[in-house]
Amino acid sequence: MTNRHEILWSPRVSLAKIRQFYIKEARGICDDELIEEVGIGLLARCQSIIEFTEACETGRVRCMRCARQGQSTIIQRNMKKPSALLQCPVCAWQVRWRIYKSESEKADGQLHGGHALDAFTRYMRVYPKCQTREEKIIAIDQLIHEFHWFLIKENQPAKANKPAGVNLLQGNIRDVFNLLNELTYGEKTPPELIARKKWWLEQQKKKAGRK
Secondary structure (H helix, E strand, C coil): CCCHHHCCCCCCECHHHHHHHHHHHHCCCCCHHHHHHHHHHHHHHHHHHHHHHHHHHHCEEECHHHHHCCCCCEEECCCCCCCCEEECCCCCCEEEHHHHHHHHHHHCCCCCCHHHHHHHHHHHHHHHHCCCHHHHHHHHHHHHHCEEEECCCCCCCCEEEEECHHHHECCCHHHHHHHHHHCCCCCCCCHHHHHHHHHHHHHHHHHHHCC
16 A cells, blocks of 8 residues: 655745745835745745655655654665665555655656755755844845756866756746846845846856857
8 A cells, every 4th residue: 555645745936926025125125924935935845855855865765644743754765676665664654666756756846956955955054043034035045046056077167057946936947047037126135135146147148158
């Protein structure tokens, strides 16, 4: 018996929410509730990405039934067997790895952290420590503007591939690129956000120049 229906992940955050977040910031409107909604939504999504990536790369699978009950139970899968049975020793939740993986990818794509894993891990560490709304806004902005990076050769610099926002925000890569390109800022915008936007545009130019 398989418990595939219990394979649930935190969803990607709505593009509309992100757009609203930036519009209000540009207008100097203080909306702490929206900031927290976006920030916590991204935090939960990062947790799902890190958890799924760890399951794929190290074989450490977190029992989803135990997690919903506030308990953390790790199932170590046999990485040599694609159809290995995952069985929790605590609650008896069980599912085959190939089903776990296919259901996860089908439910909400782009769960694997890839080259942006460090960015998701950093956000998980930084956001809970943010005390002010400005700190939260900067952490959110830095995360969604983050690029995936890849190395061509050992002696060559890393190159930008795609934004981490693809893993975090609803929509395809074009939707995410369009949103990040259209973001505007107002007079009260923290200088860190303006600098991040300039950096983002520079990466876009470099990426276009390599095509």
